[in-house]
Amino acid sequence: MLIDILYSAICHSDIHIAREEWGPPYPSTLFPCVPGHEVIGRVAAVGNAVTKFRVGDTVGAGPMIASCRSCENCRADLEQYCQVGWTLAFNTPDKISGGHNYGGFAERIMLPEHFVMRIPPRMNLAAAAPLLCAGITTFSPLQHWDASAGKRVGIIGLGGLGHLGVKLAAARGADVTVFTSSPGKVDDARRLGAREGVLWTETGMLEPYADKFDLLISTLPVVVPTTPFTNLLRLDGTLVIVGAREPIDNVTGAGLWGRRRNVSASLMGGMAETQAMIDYCASRNIVADIELISPDQIDRAFDRVKAKDVRYRFVLDLTRGRQAPAQA
Amino acid sequence: MLIDILYSAICHSDIHIAREEWGPPYPSTLFPCVPGHEVIGRVAAVGNAVTKFRVGDTVGAGPMIASCRSCENCRADLEQYCQVGWTLAFNTPDKISGGHNYGGFAERIMLPEHFVMRIPPRMNLAAAAPLLCAGITTFSPLQHWDASAGKRVGIIGLGGLGHLGVKLAAARGADVTVFTSSPGKVDDARRLGAREGVLWTETGMLEPYADKFDLLISTLPVVVPTTPFTNLLRLDGTLVIVGAREPIDNVTGAGLWGRRRNVSASLMGGMAETQAMIDYCASRNIVADIELISPDQIDRAFDRVKAKDVRYRFVLDLTRGRQAPAQA
Structure with missing residues (x-):
């Protein structure tokens, strides 16, 4: 057509x-x-x-x-x-x-x-x-890893993918935190539906978040500095790469096995899921x-x-x- | 006591x-x-x-x-x-x-x-x-990731952990393949309960196994050469590191996102699970x-x-x- x-x-x-x-x-x-x-x-x-x-x-x-x-x-x-x-x-x-x-x-x-x-x-x-x-790329892992009420979700990177990830995760009832490297975006995190924005590139900013998250979605379009983020995962939590095809830097057996953590990567979504995402967004006025x-x-x-x-x-x-x- | x-x-x-x-x-x-x-x-x-x-x-x-x-x-x-x-x-x-x-x-x-x-x-x-x-370290991930009939499981490394992993995975009804670097252990794989043993360090030996496995357990006590093995995982499959605290070498976003693959690591088991494993082994004569x-x-x-x-x-x-x- x-x-x-x-x-x-x-x-x-x-x-x-x-x-x-x-x-x-x-x-x-x-x-x-x-x-x-x-x-x-x-x-x-x-x-x-x-x-x-x-x-x-x-x-x-x-x-x-x-x-x-x-x-x-x-x-x-x-x-x-x-x-x-x-x-x-x-x-x-x-x-x-x-x-x-x-x-x-x-x-x-x-x-x-x-x-x-x-x-x-x-x-x-x-x-x-x-x-x-950007929408389906964040919607699909939120669906697959069941981001929902009672789950704590972190969105790493607040760009095209990240800002839709925040809106979609918040719409699902998850407790959302944004990790950004842009001081000017910290306040946007709350406006988009997150509990807070964290300027993670500042020393020590990630420490209070250790062992807290069920799901982290990295939307960074570059090499992902993995270990500081995998440490934020609680038991059986997953870090999902959606923004980068590059090496996943510095993952260690010891960094994962302390909490049986997972690193994964997700790609867009299927056609039926993409249509479902659009209908979901239309019904909730998410764009x-x-x-x-x-x-x-x-x-x-x-x-x-x-x-x-x-x-x-x-x-x-x-x-x-x-x-x-x-x-x- | x-x-x-x-x-x-x-x-x-x-x-x-x-x-x-x-x-x-x-x-x-x-x-x-x-x-x-x-x-x-x-x-x-x-x-x-x-x-x-x-x-x-x-x-x-x-x-x-x-x-x-x-x-x-x-x-x-x-x-x-x-x-x-x-x-x-x-x-x-x-x-x-x-x-x-x-x-x-x-x-x-x-x-x-x-x-x-x-x-x-x-x-x-x-x-x-x-x-x-060695027993609980392989039993626990087989249990957590549900190795069972209809699932294809690969055990990487045939040592103390690996040989118990083969026995336990086979006892659960999984279809087991062993990946070893020791030519002398290839035949042992079948004796222990696997479908076959693969001398993976030889060039080209892994190619026929791409996109086939639900679960891979790496028992190697050294840096795990990840990418050749993640490529063997089918959709939503998981590579679990149990033997090494070292960096997980050469994981890339692109290597995982082609099949939404996972890399994880697992540590021993809890006390109740360890007792259950011993009772399981006793009832099936696994040592x-x-x-x-x-x-x-x-x-x-x-x-x-x-x-x-x-x-x-x-x-x-x-x-x-x-x-x-x-x-x-």
């Missing part, structure tokens, strides 16, 4: 790839590179086999645009763990065109309907775009805090993301010259 | 401490050092407060001889995760004597009854000694494969353990000059 793109958010992974910051085993960046994988749009045309959508529907799409659909993980609605490998929305060799595919920083995109989400009426469409990657920009501001926005200077997601406005959707 | 020691097995941790192989944060070795923490003995005397045991009872003791008994983990029968810290059977400052405590390579030992296990009749006592540390030695052979035995030359546990015979227990 063909989608006219209305809004496209900027995720740190877009920058990693556009600026060639990831080495092997990740594929090299293929130029020309069109990043973008947090997309909100409107259906412009559908093929004969499309059954779920009609022209004019408001839809969303994320990082994953294909998977094998037949391995045991795909059949369990966990396409993000496809045993054959799933296809990223951009920078992937395209079997049809012979070139490579382009992502959501564009006017339109062609996608198979299985990987397209329905956006419920009355959502703020620009602010919903980051849900398609991202965004700064809307025009396409000519992308490079500057990339720099500001690297400088941690965005509260909390840049979204490209691609609606100009088009009829605004009725529900926006 | 005072225990006359009959048998005391040699665990690699005894060697680590006796030979000062562990650095900070572990305490320095206190000399004179008497290692030993896999003890079988007979009750020689009891204090007034002892209710569970009588003089003459056959008993066992492991690495842990005290804990706070009041924190939430102790109250949950998980003394090995005591929030105040538990006391090792040797090399620990002794509040009563003012010196430090001595372990099980000795004629007798004084222990509080909570940390003493009952040994059922008709067990092979010398071969039961390794259950007190260690041992080589019985006399106390004057300890140094040579240490060297042979380091050289991986023991099938699979040395046990000190301390019965000489004593009446052999009726049930031995």
